[in-house]
Amino acid sequence: MSPLTVLVLLIKAVSFAVLGCIAYLAINPVNRWKYSHIPGPRYRAIFGNLPEFRKYGSHEFMVACRAKYGPVFKLWFGHRVWVVVCDPDLGKRVNYKCLNRPQIGDALIRGPVTRPENKGLFFTRDDVWRMVHRVWQPAFYADSVHACAPLMSVTSRRLVTRLQGLAGEGRPVDLWREVGNLTMAIVGTAAYGIDFHTFDADSATQQQPAASSTSVKLPLAAAVAAAAAAGAPSKAAQAAAAASHLPSSMHSGLAAAHVDVGQRAVGAQLVSSAQTLFASMGGTSGSIYQMAALLLPDSCRPLVAWAAHTFPDARFTAVMNARATVSSASMQLVQQFKQRQQQQEDASASDDAGLGGNAAPGGRGRVSRSGGAIAPGSFLGLLLAARGGTDGHGLSDLQMIMQANTFTLAGYETTANALAFSLWCISTHPEAEARLLQEAAAAAQPFHAYSRDMEQQFPYTCAVVSEALRLYPPGATTIREVPPAGRPLQLGGYAVAPGSSVFVASYVMQRDPELWPRAGEFLPERWLPGNEHLAAKNAAAYLPFGSGARMCIGYRFALQEVRLGLLELLSQFHFEVQWELMVPPPPQPHQQQQQQQGVEGGAEAGDKQQQQQQQQRGSRALRTANGFTLSPVGGIWVKLEPRVPEVQPAV
Numbered sequence: 001m002s003p004l005t006v007l008v009l010l011i012k013a014v015s016f017a018v019l020g021c022i023a024y025l026a027i028n029p030v031n032r033w034k035y036s037h038i039p040g041p042r043y044r045a046i047f048g049n050l051p052e053f054r055k056y057g058s059h060e061f062m063v064a065c066r067a068k069y070g071p072v073f074k075l076w077f078g079h080r081v082w083v084v085v086c087d088p089d090l091g092k093r094v095n096y097k098c099l100n101r102p103q104i105g106d107a108l109i110r111g112p113v114t115r116p117e118n119k120g121l122f123f124t125r126d127d128v129w130r131m132v133h134r135v136w137q138p139a140f141y142a143d144s145v146h147a148c149a150p151l152m153s154v155t156s157r158r159l160v161t162r163l164q165g166l167a168g169e170g171r172p173v174d175l176w177r178e179v180g181n182l183t184m185a186i187v188g189t190a191a192y193g194i195d196f197h198t199f200d201a202d203s204a205t206q207q208q209p210a211a212s213s214t215s216v217k218l219p220l221a222a223a224v225a226a227a228a229a230a231g232a233p234s235k236a237a238q239a240a241a242a243a244s245h246l247p248s249s250m251h252s253g254l255a256a257a258h259v260d261v262g263q264r265a266v267g268a269q270l271v272s273s274a275q276t277l278f279a280s281m282g283g284t285s286g287s288i289y290q291m292a293a294l295l296l297p298d299s300c301r302p303l304v305a306w307a308a309h310t311f312p313d314a315r316f317t318a319v320m321n322a323r324a325t326v327s328s329a330s331m332q333l334v335q336q337f338k339q340r341q342q343q344q345e346d347a348s349a350s351d352d353a354g355l356g357g358n359a360a361p362g363g364r365g366r367v368s369r370s371g372g373a374i375a376p377g378s379f380l381g382l383l384l385a386a387r388g389g390t391d392g393h394g395l396s397d398l399q400m401i402m403q404a405n406t407f408t409l410a411g412y413e414t415t416a417n418a419l420a421f422s423l424w425c426i427s428t429h430p431e432a433e434a435r436l437l438q439e440a441a442a443a444a445q446p447f448h449a450y451s452r453d454m455e456q457q458f459p460y461t462c463a464v465v466s467e468a469l470r471l472y473p474p475g476a477t478t479i480r481e482v483p484p485a486g487r488p489l490q491l492g493g494y495a496v497a498p499g500s501s502v503f504v505a506s507y508v509m510q511r512d513p514e515l516w517p518r519a520g521e522f523l524p525e526r527w528l529p530g531n532e533h534l535a536a537k538n539a540a541a542y543l544p545f546g547s548g549a550r551m552c553i554g555y556r557f558a559l560q561e562v563r564l565g566l567l568e569l570l571s572q573f574h575f576e577v578q579w580e581l582m583v584p585p586p587p588q589p590h591q592q593q594q595q596q597q598g599v600e601g602g603a604e605a606g607d608k609q610q611q612q613q614q615q616q617r618g619s620r621a622l623r624t625a626n627g628f629t630l631s632p633v634g635g636i637w638v639k640l641e642p643r644v645p646e647v648q649p650a651v
C-alpha cells in the first residue's frame with residue numbers, strides 16, 4: 001500500500017469517526033431510549049432545552065413544564081437528561097434516599113482537586129462527605145451561631161454607615177451588591193476572625209446600572225505578570241495552585257503580589273471573584289467550554305478540558321483568575337492560622353491539653369468550647385483539629401483550602417441573595433414594611449440580644465424572610481444522583497435509572513397554586529399562627545434549604561444573618577425601587593401562549609387592554625435568573641431614603 005493510500009484511508013477513517021460522533025450526539029439514542037417513558041419536551045439535537053432556559057430561565061421553564069407534563073418530567077441539557085420532580089412527597093423521597101450530588105459543577109477542573117478527598121463539602125460524596133460534614137458541624141450548632149449574632153449586627157451597622165454616605169451622594173445603589181459586601185464581611189469575621197474590609201470606600205465593590213454591569217473587573221490582571229516571575233512555591237502555595245489550576249509558581253506570585261488577606265483590597269477582590277464564579281456556574285452563562293462540557297457526554301470532557309486550558313477564552317480565564325483569588329486568600333488564611341497556632345503553642349505549651357487546638361476570634365487566644373459549640377472565627381481551628389484526612393491524621397493543606405473556599409463562597413452568595421430578595425419584597429409592599437418597622441420599634445435594641453428567640457420576639461420579621469425564601473429561593477432546586485450501583489428509583493410511577501441526575505424543583509413547588517393558597521402573592525401572614533388557611537397544603541412543599549442528610553448545613557447561620565440584617569437596614573432606610581434601572585422580566589412560556597392565542601383568535605379591545613395591564617404589572621416584577629443560585633438579573637436598584645424617627649410610618 002502506498003503512503004498516499006494509507007493517508008486517504010486514515011482521512012476517511014477519521015472523517016467517519018467524527019461523523020459517527022456527530023450523528024450519535026445528534027440522535028442521542030441511548031438517553032432517548034432510557035428515558036423515553038418519562039414525559040417532557042421533545043429532544044432537540046445538541047442543545048436540548050438550552051434555548052428555553054436562556055429565554056425564560058430554567059426555573060420558569062420548569063413551571064411551564066410542570067403545568068404541561070405533571071409532577072415528574074424530563075428536560076434535556078444538551079446530551080444530558082435531568083429528571084425534574086415537582087411533587088413534595090416525591091421530592092422528599094429523592095432528597096432522603098439519594099446522598100450524593102452529581103458531579104456537575106467541576107466539568108473542566110483538572111489536577112488533585114478532582115480527587116474525592118479534596119472536594120469542598122458541597123461536592124463531597126459518601127464517606128468523605130460523612131467525615132467532612134462531621135468536621136464542619138460544630139460551626140453551625142445553635143450556640144456557635146448565636147455567638148455570631150453580635151458581629152452580624154455590628155457588621156450590618158457598618159453597611160448602614162456606608163449606605164448613609166452613599167445616600168448623601170443621592171445616586172441609586174444596587175442593593176444586591178451592597179448586601180454582598182455585608183455577607184462577605186460576615187464570612188470574614190464569623191469564619192476566620194478576619195476583617196475583609198468590604199465596606200471601605202476604596203475597597204467596596206463599585207457598581208454600574210444594568211447596561212454596563214455585565215462586565216467583570218478582573219482583580220488579577222496586573223498580578224499575573226508579577227506572578228509569572230515568582231520564585232519557588234511553598235507547600236501551601238502548591239496546594240492552592242492545585243486548587244485553582246494555576247502553575248504553583250504563578251500562584252505563589254499571586255499570593256505575594258496581589259491577594260493579601262491583611263490588605264484592604266481583599267474584600268473587593270473576594271466579592272468580585274465570587275460574583276464571577278457564580279455568574280459562570282449557571283450553565284447558560286459561562287464560557288463556551290463550560291457550556292460544551294455540560295452539553296456533551298462525559299466521555300468528551302477531557303477533550304473539552306484540554307481545549308479550555310490550551311486555548312482559554314476570556315470568560316474561562318476570568319473564572320480561573322477568580323478561582324485563584326479565592327484559593328489564594330484561603331491559602332493565606334490557613335497559613336496565618338497555622339503560624340498563630342504555632343506561636344500560641346510555643347508560648348503556652350502547658351495549656352494545650354484539652355483545648356482542642358482552636359483559635360479565638362481573629363486567632364487571638366483559644367476557643368472556648370461549650371457543648372461542642374465554637375467561638376466566632378474558629379472555623380479553621382475545626383479543620384486543623386480534624387482527624388480523618390487521607391493519612392488518617394489530619395486534613396492536608398489542600399483539603400483545608402477547599403473547605404475554606406466552600407465556606408467563603410456558600411456563605412456569601414446565597415445569603416446575599418436571600419437578604420436582597422427580602423429587602424425587595426419589603427420595598428414593594430408598604431404595608432408589610434410598616435408592620436415590620438412597628439415590630440422593630442417595639443423591641444429594645446440591640447436586636448442581636450434576641451438571637452435565641454428571634455421567632456418569639458420578631459415573628460413578623462421572621463415571617464417576611466420565610467415568605468421571601470418561598471417566592472425567591474436562592475437554591476431553586478436541590479440536586480441528587482440516583483445511586484449508580486443500586487436499583488432504579490421509583491418516582492410517581494416512573495422508574496428512574498441508576499446514575500440519573502434528579503432535580504427537586506423547590507422554586508416550582510413553592511409557587512404551585514395547588515400547594516399554596518394565593519401562591520403568587522407575598523403574604524408573610526401565612527407563616528403566623530391563626531392563618532393556617534394560608535399555609536402550605538403539604539409541609540414538604542417548602543424547602544429553601546433542601547432536605548435530608550445533605551440539607552444546607554448553614555441554614556441557622558443564614559436565617560439569623562438575614563433576619564438581623566433586615567432589622568438593622570430597614571430601621572435606618574426606606575428603599576425606593578428605581579424601576580427604570582431594573583431589568584424587566586421576559587414574557588413567560590405560559591403568558592406567551594396566552595398572548596398568541598389572543599392574537600390568533602382576534603381578541604377584543606377589552607382583552608388587549610387587559611393584556612397591556614398584565615404586561616405593565618409584569619414589568620414591575622423582579623427578573624431572576626437561575627444559575628447555580630437564583631439571583632436578581634441586573635441587580636436591585638434603589639434610592640436610599642434615610643428614616644427620620646418622627647416620620648416613621650405609624651400603624
Ligand code: HEM
Binds near residue numbers: 418473
Ligand atoms: C439563605 C441562605 C442560604 C440558602 C437559601 C442555602 C440553600 C442551600 C441549599 C438549597 C442547599 C442544598 C440542600 C440540599 O441539597 O438538600 C445548600 C447546601 C449547602 N449550604 Fe447552604 N444556603 C444558604 C446559606 C448557607 C451558608 C451561610 C452556608 C455556610 C457556609 C452554607 C453552606 C452550605 C453547604 C456547605 C451546603 C452543602 C451541604 C452538604 O452537602 O452537606 N449555606 N444550601
